Amino acid sequence: MTPVSSKLYADDVSLLMVLIDTNPFFWNSVKSNLPISNFLTHVIAFLNSILLLNQLNQVVVIATGHNSCDYIFDSSDSQSQNQRAEHLLQKLEEFVDKDESLCREDSVDGPSFSLLSGSLSMALCYIQRVFRSGPLHPHPRILCLHGSPDGPGQYVAIMNSIFSAQRSMVPIDSCLIGAQHSAFLQQASYITGGVYMKPQLLDGLFQYLSTVFATDLHSRCFLQLPKPAGVDFRASCFCHKNTIDMGYICSVCLSIFCKHQKNCSTCGIVSIRLPLKKFLRLTRVHKSPQGLDGKGRIVFHNSSPGMRSVSRAIHALGSTSVVRSLICKEHPELSFKFRLLRVLNMTYCDKPHGDASISDVLTGIFDQVNLHYLVCEHIFSSYYELPLSISLLWKVQTLILRGIARVVAPSEIWELPQLRHVEFDELCLPNPPPDDDVVLGNLQTLRKIVNFKWSEDACKRIPSIKKLNTSYDDLSAGSYYCLHNIGSLHTLESKLSLTKCQLHWEDLTMIGSLSRLEVLKLELCSVVGPEWNPIEEEFPRLKYLKIHHSHLMTWNVESSHFPVLECLVLNQLFKLDEISLQASEKEQRLKLFVWITAKCPQPFQEWKWK
Numbered sequence: 001m002t003p004v005s006s007k008l009y010a011d012d013v014s015l016l017m018v019l020i021d022t023n024p025f026f027w028n029s030v031k032s033n034l035p036i037s038n039f040l041t042h043v044i045a046f047l048n049s050i051l052l053l054n055q056l057n058q059v060v061v062i063a064t065g066h067n068s069c070d071y072i073f074d075s076s077d078s079q080s081q082n083q084r085a086e087h088l089l090q091k092l093e094e095f096v097d098k099d100e101s102l103c104r105e106d107s108v109d110g111p112s113f114s115l116l117s118g119s120l121s122m123a124l125c126y127i128q129r130v131f132r133s134g135p136l137h138p139h140p141r142i143l144c145l146h147g148s149p150d151g152p153g154q155y156v157a158i159m160n161s162i163f164s165a166q167r168s169m170v171p172i173d174s175c176l177i178g179a180q181h182s183a184f185l186q187q188a189s190y191i192t193g194g195v196y197m198k199p200q201l202l203d204g205l206f207q208y209l210s211t212v213f214a215t216d217l218h219s220r221c222f223l224q225l226p227k228p229a230g231v232d233f234r235a236s237c238f239c240h241k242n243t244i245d246m247g248y249i250c251s252v253c254l255s256i257f258c259k260h261q262k263n264c265s266t267c268g269i270v271s272i273r274l275p276l277k278k279f280l281r282l283t284r285v286h287k288s289p290q291g292l293d294g295k296g297r298i299v300f301h302n303s304s305p306g307m308r309s310v311s312r313a314i315h316a317l318g319s320t321s322v323v324r325s326l327i328c329k330e331h332p333e334l335s336f337k338f339r340l341l342r343v344l345n346m347t348y349c350d351k352p353h354g355d356a357s358i359s360d361v362l363t364g365i366f367d368q369v370n371l372h373y374l375v376c377e378h379i380f381s382s383y384y385e386l387p388l389s390i391s392l393l394w395k396v397q398t399l400i401l402r403g404i405a406r407v408v409a410p411s412e413i414w415e416l417p418q419l420r421h422v423e424f425d426e427l428c429l430p431n432p433p434p435d436d437d438v439v440l441g442n443l444q445t446l447r448k449i450v451n452f453k454w455s456e457d458a459c460k461r462i463p464s465i466k467k468l469n470t471s472y473d474d475l476s477a478g479s480y481y482c483l484h485n486i487g488s489l490h491t492l493e494s495k496l497s498l499t500k501c502q503l504h505w506e507d508l509t510m511i512g513s514l515s516r517l518e519v520l521k522l523e524l525c526s527v528v529g530p531e532w533n534p535i536e537e538e539f540p541r542l543k544y545l546k547i548h549h550s551h552l553m554t555w556n557v558e559s560s561h562f563p564v565l566e567c568l569v570l571n572q573l574f575k576l577d578e579i580s581l582q583a584s585e586k587e588q589r590l591k592l593f594v595w596i597t598a599k600c601p602q603p604f605q606e607w608k609w610k
Contacts, residue, residue, distance in 0.1 A: 006364075008445065010054075012054055012216045012218055012219065013056045013138040013139060013216070014050070014054070014057050014058070014138050014139050014216050015057075015058045015060070015137070015138040015139065015140040015141070016058070016116075016125065016141060016142075016143060017059070017060050017062065017123040017126065017127065017140065018047065018059065018061045018062070018143050018145065019062050019064050019116070019120070019123060019142065019143065019144045019145065019146070020043065020061060020062070020063055020064060020145050021144075021145060021146045021147045021177070022063045022064060022065050022092065022095065022096050022114075023065060023112060023113075023114040023147070023148045024065075024096065024099065024100050025066060025112035025148075025545075026064065026112070026148045026178065026442065027148050029145075030147065030178070030179075034177065034202045034601075035206075039177070039202075039205070040089070040092070041206075042090065042205040042206040043145065043205075043209075045206050046086050046206055046209040046210060046213075046214070047059050047061070047088075048084075048085075049210055049214060050214060051075055053214065053216075057075075058074075058075050058138060058139060059073070059074075060073065060126060061088060062119045062122055062123055063071035063091075063095045063096075063099075063119075064115055064116055064118070064119040064146070065095065065099035065114065065115060066099055066102070066103055066112055066113070066115065067099055067103060068095075068098070068099055068102065068115060068118070069115050069122060071126075072088060073087065073091060085484070093496060110278060112148065112525050113149060113150070113151030113153075113154070114146065114148040114151070114256075116144070116146065116151070116154060116158060116184065117151075117154040117157035117158045117161060118157075118459050120142070120144075120158065120161035121157070121200060124142075124161060124168070124170065127168065127170055128451050131168075133138070139217045139218075140168075140170050141171050141172075141173060141217065142169060142171070142173065142194075143174075143175065143213055144173065144174045144175065144185055145175075145177060145186075146174065146175070146176060146177070146185060147176065147177040148178065148360060149178070149180060149182075149188055150182055150183055150184045152236040152242060152243065152341060154184075154386045155235065155236035158184050159187075161188075162188045162191050162192065163191070165188070166191050166192050167441075167464070169490075169491065170192065171189075171192045171193045171194035171217065172185070172188040172189055172192045172194045173194040173213050174186070174188060174189045174194065174197070175197055175199065176196075176199075177202060177205070180568060181198060183233075183243070184385060187231060187233060190231045195212060195213065195220075195225050197226050212225060212226065218515070221515055221540035221541060222540060222563060222577050235247070235256050236256070236259060237256050237258040238256055238266060239257050239259070239261070239265065241257060244256070248260050250266065251324070252264065275438045295592055296323060296324045296325065297323070297324060297325040298323055298325070298326055298327070299327040299328075315544075322340055323340065324340050324343065325341075325342065325343040325344075326338070326343065327343075327344075327346075328345070328346045328347075336484065338368055338370075339370065340370065341368050341370060342370055342372045342395075343371075343372065343373045344368060344371055344373070344374050344375070345373070346375070346376050346377070347356075347375070347376075347377040347378060360403075362376070362384065362387075363389075364375045366386070366387055366389050366390050366393065367389065367392075368393075369392045369393060369395075370395060371395065371396050372391055372395055372396060372397050372398070372418075373396075373397065373398045374393075374396060374398065374399050374400065375400040375429065375491060376401050376402070376403075377397070377400070377402040377403055379401065379402070379403035379404050381403065381404045381405070382406070383404070383405065383406050383407075383408075384404045384406075386407060386408065386410060386413065387410075388410050388412055390410065390412055391413075391416070393416060394415070394416060394417065394418065395418055397420045397442070398418065398420060398421045399419065399421070399422050400421070400422075400423040400424075401423075401424050401425075402423070402424070402425055403425065404424070404425060405425060406425075406450070407425075407426065407427050407428065409428060409430060410430065411430045411431075411432070413429070414430075414433065414438055414439070414440065415438060417438070417440065417441070417442070418442055419440050419442060419443050420444050420445070421444060421445040422446050422447070423447050423448075424447070424448060424449075425448065426449075426450050426471075427448065427449045427450065428449075428450055428451060429449045429452050431453055431455065431457075431458055432457065432458055432461045434457070437461070439461050439462075439463065440461055440462050441463060442464060442465055443462050443464060444464055444466045444467065445465075445466065446462070446465060446467070447467065448470070449471075450467040450468070450471050450472065451473055451481070452470060452481065452487055453470055453480070453482055454482045454485045455482050455485065456482075456485055456488070459485050459486075459488050459489055462489070462497075462517050463491065464491050465489055465491055466491060466492060466495075467492075467495045468486075468492060468495070468497070469495075469496075469497040469499075470497070470498060470499070471498070471499030471500050471501075471523070471524075472499070472500045472501055472502075473500070478511045481501075483501050483503055483507070484507060484510055485500075486510065486511060487509075487510025487511055487513055487514065487547060489514070490514065491516070491607065492514050492517055495518070495519040495520075495521075496511065496514070497519075497520075497521040498519055498521070498522055498523065499522050499523040499526060500523075500526065501526045501527070502525065502526070502527075502528055503526060503527045503528070504527065504528060504529050505528075505531065505552075506529075507527070508527065508532075508538075509538065512534070512538025512539045513538070515540055517539065517542055518543045518544065519543065519544040520542055520545050520546070521544075521546045521548070522545075522546065522547045522548065522550065523546075523548045523549070524549050525549055525550060527547075527552075528550070528551060530551065530552065530553040530575070531553060534556075534558075534561040534562075535561070538561060539561070539562050540563060540564070541564060542562055542564065542565055543565060543566045543567065544565075544566065544568070544569075545565060546569040546570075547569070547571070548569075548572060549571065549572040549573075550572075550573055550597065551574075551575050552575065552576050553576060554576075555576070557565075566599055606608070
């Protein structure tokens with residue numbers, strides 16, 4: 001599901017979904033340490049403080065029982081402050097009574113778990129309903145007040161909810177009030193960018209909630225929030241629901257088992273157990289190789305006497321081969337389709353053999369319609385046009401071609417819905433078809449594209465982009481390419497590299513609004529102008545900044561402009577006369593490392609620190 005574009009009230013307006021663990025078995029076990037009445041006192045005070053922070057804030061409470069879950073409070077209903085608390089307690093009491101009656105009907109043997117997967121699903125459904133209710137909505141986030149142990153039987157449902165929250169950019173905060181840590185909630189907070197905490201003193205629960213979980217998402221960029229010492233990434237097997245360190249994975253549906261299964265209990269596929277010897281490494285091939293039939297994974301490593309022997313070996317496999325992964329240190333011709341081939345990696349530094357051309361080699365590659373992962377490196381070509389048949393690779397997720405100076409892609413590349421990572425030396429990417437509503441909702445990495453026009457429609461087609469590298473040939477056409485729209489790519493959370501973009505320094509304000517950006521590289525006149533005056537609250541998470549070959553003369557920067565900057569690289573700034581860096585002695589020593597190359601006008605020691 002493609003995430004809905006965000007149109008927010010303001011930076012400090014929040015929609016807080018609170019999931020309260022009401023499992024009666026859990027509260028009976030901890031009533032001596034934290035009675036549920038005291039717990040609810042802390043929670044109600046916290047909810048009131050959230051509503052007092054901003055009149056537009058909204059709070060929704062979901063009760064998580066042992067057998068069921070339900071909405072018990074919504075602040076959007078017109079109620080006074082006293083009525084809110086009474087209504088919440090009344091609904092909660094009714095829910096607990098209902099859940100306890102269900103527990104009596106179903107005898108519980110062993111540990112009792114809460115229905116966390118159900119409450120997470122209800123919270124995400126409510127958030128999606130708010131997204132679609134109008135053009136404006138607050139920042140959504142989920143807070144889990146949980147104490148029951150993890151239920152291994154809910155592993156798949158909980159992980160699906162976590163990934164759905166990640167796609168919708170909804171952080172999941174976790175406050176553990178039980179004796180044990182929760183591996184599920186540790187993963188949920190880590191994957192979605194939330195906060196995980198287990199308070200040491202439950203008597204001061206309100207202080208923990210108000211100081212850590214009351215802050216809105218915008219303010220978190222400027223605070224040092226607690227981080228977990230470690231995250232338990234272990235999975236639960238589908239057969240016995242036990243947490244395992246090592247297991248078997250179905251190659252079709254990715255189900256996890258602690259022991260080898262002849263048939264996958266999830267999708268029903270008959271598994272082909274491939275011991276280590278089935279991953280064949282073929283070093284010398286002279287004639288048609290023996291023993292390749294039935295091999296699922298094959299590696300051709302530096303074959304001698306050359307690529308002709310590898311092509312002969314692949315031809316001997318035939319189109320009926322069951323090979324799923326093929327790794328070659330050469331570029332053989334694929335004259336037929338492997339019906340099960342999913343992984344193809346070719347990295348040999350050589351030219352095609354005989355009359356074969358780069359076009360022939362690549363055309364055979366793009367006929368493998370079941371590919372999920374495609375990497376071709378060291379191709380040594382100056383120009384190549386991707387064939388129209390690329391639209392047949394509707395399952396491909398990773399597409400990497402290196403060694404071609406420039407690749408021109410057809411508009412059919414926008415018809416690959418599963419694309420996640422696209423990397424080229426230079427890719428001429430066409431604008432998306434205006435009459436088509438296709439969205440590449442999975443695309444996260446896009447490098448290196450040239451001369452691409454960042455229209456509003458194009459930005460909407462890649463809502464999940466995280467890493468971007470773009471460059472331009474014409475240094476005078478910056479406004480034509482609508483580069484100011486890059487600021488609308490709010491999912492950019494890692495790296496942004498710009499080359500020859502001809503932006504003005506004041507245009508960096510829109511890039512500075514990208515709250516998740518950590519690495520920014522401005523290469524080869526990406527920004528023009530003599531003076532840069534940054535604005536406060538820009539680049540809240542930027543750790544690495546590189547400026548290469550610019551006409552910048554004066555740069556007035558303070559530590560508040562780049563609060564977490566760790567590395568600053570300046571290269572070939574021939575006109576830079578002055579840089580004013582205001583930072584405390586501690587920040588100079590621990591946070592900021594400046595690397596200035598020899599081509600800068602004066603050594604770093606002569607620059608002014610205030």
